[in-house]
Each structure stands twice: as C-alpha cells, then as structure tokens.
Amino acid sequence: MFPEKTNYDLVIVGGGLAGLAAAVSAGESNLTTLVLEKGRTLGGDGNYVEGAMGIDSYLQKEQNIAIDAGELLQDELNYSHYEANALHLRKYLSASGKIIDWLHSLGVNFSKVGPQGKSWPTIHTFAGGGHAVVEILQQKATSYGVEIVNSISAQRVIQRNGHVTGLLLKNEATGQYREVATSNVILATGGYVDNPELVKKRIPNTTRLLSVSDGKSTGDGLRLAWQAGADHYQMGAIQYGGGAILDKTRPAYVHMPAQLAAAATQEAILWVNEQGNRFINEDVNDNMCHAGSALLTQSRTFSILDQMAIDHLTNVGLYKEVGNSPVSPAKFANLTSEIERDLANHEKYLTKAASITELGQKLNLPCLAQTIAHYNELTTQGRDTDFGKAKEYLTPITTGPFYAVELGIGMACAIGGIRVDNDSAVLNSYGYPLPGLYAAGNDAAGMLVGDTYAVTLPGSTAGYAVFSGRNAVMSIIVKAG
Ligand SMILES: Cc1cc2nc3c(=O)[nH]c(=O)nc-3n(C[C@H](O)[C@H](O)[C@H](O)COP(=O)(O)OP(=O)(O)OC[C@H]3O[C@@H](n4cnc5c(N)ncnc54)[C@H](O)[C@@H]3O)c2cc1C
Incomplete structure (x- = not known):
C-alpha cells in the first residue's frame, strides 16, 4: 500500500538495519517520517547479522576491555592502504560505543563482546541475532508514529534547483507509481552485492562469486544517488x-x-x-x-x-x-x-x-x-x-x-560507490553535498575501507549501519535549526 500522507519531513529508503535505526532516531526527534521497504518483510540483511562493532561500550567497560582508539584508527588506515576516509572513520569509531549503549537502552541485549579470529575485540554479539534487533527497532519506530510501508520501492529522487523535493515511488505488488514530497531523503538500500553488473565494476570475473545476502541489495541507493548528481566514488570492498x-x-x-x-x-x-x-x-x-x-x-x-x-x-x-x-x-x-x-x-x-x-x-x-x-x-x-x-x-x-x-x-555485502561527508550527506564529484540527500549503512560504508572489507574490526558494517542512520538524522535536525 502507498503511504498515507503526501508530504513528510523525512523519507528513508530501505527498512534494513540502517533505515530502521534512522527511523527510531527520527521518531525520537518528532520528525514526520516515512520508511519505504521494497521487500515484503523488513530488516534486509540486518536479519542475519551476528553483531555490531563498538569501542568503549558499557559491555566492554564491564569486562575491562580497553581499546586504544588512536592505535585502532592507525591500524585500519594501514589495512586500507589509506583509502579509508580517516575523518569519517574517526567520527564513526568515537561514536561506536555510544551506539551500542543506545541500542542497549532500546532493549537490545548482547550475549558477549570480543574478537573474531585475529581481530580487535569489537564485535558485540546480539542475543537472539539480527532479527531480534530488527523487531525492536521496528516496534520502537512505530511507537513514535513513524510510517513504514512494505513492497514500495524508491525509483527516483526528485530535485528542484539542486534541492531534494520528493521521491518517485513504485508499488512492487501492483506496478503503480506515485510521488511523495519531502526535503530530506536517507538512502539505506544495503549496497550492491546482488547486482552482478555493479559487482563486475569491482571484480570483473564474477562466475565463482556467490551472494549470501537476501537478494535485495541490488545497488538501488547507488543508482538513485548517481542519478541525483552524486560522485561515482570508488566501488570499495566486497565482504x-x-x-x-x-x-x-x-x-x-x-x-x-x-x-x-x-x-x-x-x-x-x-x-x-x-x-x-x-x-x-x-x-x-x-x-x-x-x-x-x-x-x-x-x-x-x-x-x-x-x-x-x-x-x-x-x-x-x-x-x-x-x-x-x-x-x-x-x-x-x-x-x-x-x-x-x-x-x-x-x-x-x-x-x-x-x-x-x-x-x-x-x-x-x-x-x-x-x-x-x-x-x-x-x-x-x-x-x-x-x-x-x-x-x-x-x-x-x-x-x-x-x-x-x-x-x-x-x-555477504558490497560497500562503496557513494561518497558522504561527516554529516552523512551525499557528495557530488566536487565534494559538495547534494542538499537534502543522505546515505547510510552499506550504501555509504565504502568510506571506511580500501579494497578489502575491514574484518579486522568485526561488526563494522552493522555498527556503521546504526551509527550512520542516526548520524544522518542528527544532521537533518541540526540543519533544520
Ligand atoms: C548472512 C549475513 C551476515 C552478516 N553478518 C554481519 C555481522 O555479523 N556484522 C556486520 O557488521 N555485518 C554483517 N553483515 C553485513 C550486513 O549487510 C550489514 O551489517 C547490515 O545489514 C547493513 O545494513 P543496511 O541497512 O545497509 O542494509 P540491509 O540491512 O540489507 O537493508 C537494506 C534494505 O533496503 C531495502 N531496499 C533496497 N532497495 C530499495 C529500494 N529501491 N526501495 C526501498 N527499499 C529498498 C532492502 O530490501 C533491505 O531491506 C552480514 C550480511 C549477511 C548477508
């Protein structure tokens, strides 16, 4: 079903981990908010996530796990051959523990925190898996009055004089189209692992690659951002x-x-x-x-x-x-x-x-x-x-x-293709934000890596999904004054 209203403060494209974290944050700040999910169910690959990255969380403090954030940043920059965006990575790292604490305050429980293989001890394992987190975020967002619609996809960002003014929507069940007005859009569509043409931009020979995603991460966020004038940024990493x-x-x-x-x-x-x-x-x-x-x-x-x-x-x-x-x-x-x-x-x-x-x-x-x-x-x-x-x-x-x-x-996922600033605003090729357009989760997570996913920092995409969804909303609120 198409959304009830015709005008929203914020429309979030994608009802996965990043989109739902953004939805709860928008609800906390009383923004009139719509979440569009193209699938019949919510959560995206967030449903399968084991855990999220955090530094200096309540759980790490309880267990006396101290991480030197400066040393970790240096380590990640070296691992990425300095292709990771240090400014953005640093902002994410310094907020990551608070993001775990925020999830915990919403009712998300963590069964343990530690390393995965030879890594930093950063992954906070969700008790009940990613699905439990998706459910909590959905319930919380709905309780704040956020409208969530399934089987509705975003097809195109509408702009006037360079500013976002709305979105073109498609009802995936009926094939009908409709426009909705808004001055803020957050793209949170899960990256491009299920789009073979985009994967080919990163790895030319795809015959032996097998996606374990839910099949919906088809790079829609990249297409929407590029159509709106975003920089074609490096295709980042495949996890x-x-x-x-x-x-x-x-x-x-x-x-x-x-x-x-x-x-x-x-x-x-x-x-x-x-x-x-x-x-x-x-x-x-x-x-x-x-x-x-x-x-x-x-x-x-x-x-x-x-x-x-x-x-x-x-x-x-x-x-x-x-x-x-x-x-x-x-x-x-x-x-x-x-x-x-x-x-x-x-x-x-x-x-x-x-x-x-x-x-x-x-x-x-x-x-x-x-x-x-x-x-x-x-x-x-x-x-x-x-x-x-x-x-x-x-x-x-x-x-x-x-x-x-x-x-x-x-x-598991493919990240990259969109460049954002520290407000999670999508940038054009000159490095200037496209007014009203933001990206979160896998759509923007290419900022954190070089050509290899940062498994040295386990839980980093899930942690980033929550951080960046919330970060985009905070930026929208600050800009609205
Ligand atoms: C099996 C598996 C296990 C994983 N485990 C971990 C882990 O333990 N830790 C970790 O850090 N990461 C893990 N990941 C990576 C995971 O992809 C991310 O951490 C997380 O799901 C990213 O959140 P997201 O919101 O960007 O994408 P998703 O959670 O995938 O959500 C994207 C949503 O956008 C929707 N969508 C797409 N296009 C449109 C459109 N045009 N209109 C409307 N909606 C649209 C999709 O249907 C989907 O629901 C795992 C991935 C997989 C596949």
Whole structure:
C-alpha cells in the first residue's frame, strides 16, 4: 500500500538495519517520517547479522576491555592502504560505543563482546541475532508514529534547483507509481552485492562469486544517488565470507550451516587450483576476506580431504580454532551423512575417488598427485616452507577414499560507490553535498575501507549501519535549526 500522507519531513529508503535505526532516531526527534521497504518483510540483511562493532561500550567497560582508539584508527588506515576516509572513520569509531549503549537502552541485549579470529575485540554479539534487533527497532519506530510501508520501492529522487523535493515511488505488488514530497531523503538500500553488473565494476570475473545476502541489495541507493548528481566514488570492498561450496543450483546461504562447507573452507586441509597445484596457506581463513581474495587468484579451486581428515573432524573435532566460522561444532557429527547424501544426489561440487591418481583424473587436475606427495613431505618436516601455514594445521593426505569439493567465494555485502561527508550527506564529484540527500549503512560504508572489507574490526558494517542512520538524522535536525 502507498503511504498515507503526501508530504513528510523525512523519507528513508530501505527498512534494513540502517533505515530502521534512522527511523527510531527520527521518531525520537518528532520528525514526520516515512520508511519505504521494497521487500515484503523488513530488516534486509540486518536479519542475519551476528553483531555490531563498538569501542568503549558499557559491555566492554564491564569486562575491562580497553581499546586504544588512536592505535585502532592507525591500524585500519594501514589495512586500507589509506583509502579509508580517516575523518569519517574517526567520527564513526568515537561514536561506536555510544551506539551500542543506545541500542542497549532500546532493549537490545548482547550475549558477549570480543574478537573474531585475529581481530580487535569489537564485535558485540546480539542475543537472539539480527532479527531480534530488527523487531525492536521496528516496534520502537512505530511507537513514535513513524510510517513504514512494505513492497514500495524508491525509483527516483526528485530535485528542484539542486534541492531534494520528493521521491518517485513504485508499488512492487501492483506496478503503480506515485510521488511523495519531502526535503530530506536517507538512502539505506544495503549496497550492491546482488547486482552482478555493479559487482563486475569491482571484480570483473564474477562466475565463482556467490551472494549470501537476501537478494535485495541490488545497488538501488547507488543508482538513485548517481542519478541525483552524486560522485561515482570508488566501488570499495566486497565482504567475502571465505570459500563457499560452488553450487549454482541453490542459493548460497543453503550451504552456510553445512559441516561439509566448514570442512572444505574453514578447516581446509589442502586447497588446489585448476592444475592441481597448491597456491596458498590454507589457514588464510583467519581473515575470511583474505581467503576470498586468495581463492579468486585462481580459475578454479578445490578443497581436498582424505578419510583420515573426515574421521578426525568427526571424532576429535577442529584441527585449529578458526574465527569467523558460522559452523564451529566441537565435532563434525553430520559430516559423513552430508557427504553420503551429496554423493547420492550426484552433486557436481563433490567428487570421491579411491586413490589420489583417480581423483586427479576425474577432475582433470594433472599436478594433483605430485602436489600431494610434496605436501605430505612438508607435513613430515613439520614446516610449510612453501606458504607458511601454521604447524598444527599441517595434516598429511594419505588415507582413502579421497574427496574434492569445488569452491566458489561467498559474499555477504558490497560497500562503496557513494561518497558522504561527516554529516552523512551525499557528495557530488566536487565534494559538495547534494542538499537534502543522505546515505547510510552499506550504501555509504565504502568510506571506511580500501579494497578489502575491514574484518579486522568485526561488526563494522552493522555498527556503521546504526551509527550512520542516526548520524544522518542528527544532521537533518541540526540543519533544520
Ligand atoms: C548472512 C549475513 C551476515 C552478516 N553478518 C554481519 C555481522 O555479523 N556484522 C556486520 O557488521 N555485518 C554483517 N553483515 C553485513 C550486513 O549487510 C550489514 O551489517 C547490515 O545489514 C547493513 O545494513 P543496511 O541497512 O545497509 O542494509 P540491509 O540491512 O540489507 O537493508 C537494506 C534494505 O533496503 C531495502 N531496499 C533496497 N532497495 C530499495 C529500494 N529501491 N526501495 C526501498 N527499499 C529498498 C532492502 O530490501 C533491505 O531491506 C552480514 C550480511 C549477511 C548477508
């Protein structure tokens, strides 16, 4: 249904984490506010979020976790090769703890705070997951009188003399169009991970990339901003979730909870390329974005497992605690049954063979036998002189049957394409704000990174979604005097 009124102080495009945080902030300040959500349900990828970044939050204080914000800023700038916008990142970092406290004051509970893999201890894990946060924000916004409409998308920003004056809306259910008047628009559409053409601007060969998003992050915010005169800013970073089972027949998220996926990616024994050659230290997955980048350096990638590895994962558990894994059971109790099911279903991504030679022949990997013989020598030496993988991860591949799982690269979100100032106002290519146009969440989060997502600062996109939604509203209120 189209919105009730024809004129609002503020229209927020996108009912995900950033849009709903902005909605609550606008409600707190009594702005007449409309939230447009193109999907039938609210929350976007915010529904799947594990946790949000914060420094100096109430929880960190309770647990005596002290972080030197200056050192962290320097670390992130180095990680991004100074492509991150230091001014904006600094504002976000200094507000981030208060953002966690604000969420807590609304009723959001956090089950823990800490690092993910080798990272800063910044991720505040939501008790009940992202979905619980979405529900709290929605209820709060509605209680303030914010109007939220589903199945309505924003199609175009309307401007007069360069100022925002309204939006063109489309009813996704009926195909009808309507205009609504407003002088303030916040774009919070979730970035562009589900738009293959935009992803291609960042990574030209997309055939092995698999989005684990809900499919609605189609880069609408970028298109709307660019049409309105925004700078075509750097396409930023794609948040790779490391390796993922290469299955083009189902949505990628289906495999996320699979123990076979964890065995082949998070707990990878040996990765080889299209020739059967090893190409990286497989424990690169301590940083899932680095793992994704490494897998993309090859044309095809396979994870090799032998029966000994499967027995070990099943009966003993992980070889090495790996951060960022959505699957971290002590023991992989379902691994064998998942393998049997997938073989019975003739899934293309899984190949079984009695010998290494046979596995190499089946997959046309001419160097596989030689690679494994050499790799086994390294495991005997106890030192990976080729790529420097940690010793506790050097496990020989000797016991049949042998398995190969073909891998693609999972993507959670894509950030970049829009430049904003410290008021979250969208900038043109001269660095001046487009009056009345703001961007928040993934649409603006490219400001925080270089070409690699800042997994060193876990929870940073969710934290930024809440920060930037709220920051945009604060700016609108200040500008309104
Ligand atoms: C599986 C998964 C797990 C993740 N876990 C984490 C995590 O633990 N920590 C973290 O920091 N980040 C995580 N992320 C990243 C996540 O994308 C962001 O943190 C967060 O959801 C970004 O908020 P957003 O509001 O920008 O986008 P979203 O929450 O995705 O919301 C965007 C909304 O805009 C709507 N929309 C799009 N176009 C239009 C249009 N034209 N008109 C109207 N509405 C529109 C969409 O339908 C969607 O509802 C995860 C992502 C995924 C996919």
